[in-house]
Amino acid sequence: MSISMYAAVVRSLDSAPKYELFDTPEPSGTNEVLVDVLAAGLHPRVRSQASGSHYTSTGELPLIPGIDGVGRLPNGQLVYFVAFDTSLGTFAKKAVVDLRRSVPLPEGVDPVLIAAAMNPAMSSWVALRRRVDFQPGQKVLVLGATGNAGQMAVQIGKLLGASQVIGAGRDRDRLNSLSSLGADVIVSLSGDPEVAAKRLGEAASEVDIVIDYLWGKPAEFAMISMLTQRRDRSRALTWIQIGSVAGATAAVPSAALRSANFQVLGCGQGSVPTAGYVAEFPALIHAIADGRLKVNAVPVPLSKVEEVWNTPSYSGQRVVFVPTI
């Protein structure tokens, strides 16, 4: 007879998960173990998983959402882990962990901070460390810097040695707060998109790397504006596509690729192997645990999952579900 646990369960791709009893998953194979989940973040990727719109979605239902989290192993050790089963995720009292996709956490670390920060932080950390040959002293533009991942990218750019980090985004208050996170220059993307792109081009035409969370029209306009205002177009400009909150597609003019030393590449699940991500986790965890990377985490009992799911009031903050409260 299977044992039940409480979990957030999605039974329809167009409605919020409900907190209900569900069969406890069972580990199989030598690398799997059942953990008590202590904290799991509600990242945009989790929402796309639960709505079936992520590129890895299988449409299989019911599903427990949640792609990562902090758990306690049977021996008491705390670990950060990335879920490997797309239908039995981390928004539950218990989850199966593949030990090859987990790393131990240092003593005394706050599980909520780790669960909030790892997904948004790894987007730029892994991009700068695994997808490009980033050199200290280079200049970085974070396009879409006001979200959780953008705020992290500003801090990580500086932490990894950028000589200048430019943060561009819409929300005025969060944009202003980027200076305290290390941004050297901030650029507002509010108002007419073409005018905003011209402003951006004036401020950011000399960067080496763009970390792009927006894509869509803002990226399209920004590329043209930055390249046409660039002093020496033979100097490499690498555009790393990471998020697409402003649109799934962007038209890249063929002339942009011919008339400049311009490369567009992406960073995410698939373009970097899982082992590459896991290898970066310990250093990233240390930067979060010792306070070098700031995150705005909001802990919420997992029992409130349905209520919180469609609440728009957490912009710029990261909700973390805690199954134990």
Ligand SMILES: NC(=O)c1ccc[n+]([C@@H]2O[C@H](COP(=O)([O-])OP(=O)(O)OC[C@H]3O[C@@H](n4cnc5c(N)ncnc54)[C@H](OP(=O)(O)O)[C@@H]3O)[C@@H](O)[C@H]2O)c1
């Ligand atoms: N590839 C990866 O490894 C990876 C990892 C983590 C995240 N991501 C992706 O990165 C993106 C951001 O993630 P996140 O965790 O930062 O999400 P988030 O905290 O929800 O932030 C999203 C931000 O996007 C901004 N935004 C939305 N539409 C915009 C538009 N049209 N123009 C300008 N800004 C806009 C909003 O800022 P304002 O309030 O200022 O409008 C919002 O704060 C998502 O697409 C996510 O899936 C990718």
